[in-house]
Amino acid sequence: MSLDTPQSLGEYRLELTTLYGPLIGGRELGRVLGFSTQEAFRQAVKRGNMPVRTFAINGRRGKFAATADIAAWLWSACHPLEPPYPTTKKGGV
Template identity: 50%
Template sequence: MQTNDLAEKMLKEFGPLMGGEDLRRALGYRTSAALARAARMGAVGVAVFDIPNRRGKFALTVDVAAWLTSLRNRKV
């Protein structure tokens, strides 16, 4: 699956912004606390950010799709 195909599917399901449980699952973290800890350490694979007056971390859906595709295409 190409980045654009995955991004299109994810945009239809999640919209332009991912957060909460959707973001946690997409990034592969077992718990919200694990994602929060990784974000504090700067160890999340995509740019995550805060939104004023909203709880949790957020990421752009297209960034998450691109990151997932890059992992799949990475040579081991």
């Protein structure tokens, strides 16, 4: 990641996507989500305690998550008063 602090979710998403690509899986996924060990990550998956949606890919081992989902989750954890996605007023305005 760059030395500059991202000023928006979009910038943060772009930085993570540049670093990891559109999907994060394997040991990287557990590390990015803040699990101290792979066993802790496996237990969270088994118990359904994942902070983002994870999924399997046919023919590949392990779980994967969309980098954009991880960016939104991390952004909302660091900026709890800001919604991770733009909101619109009723009536589409």
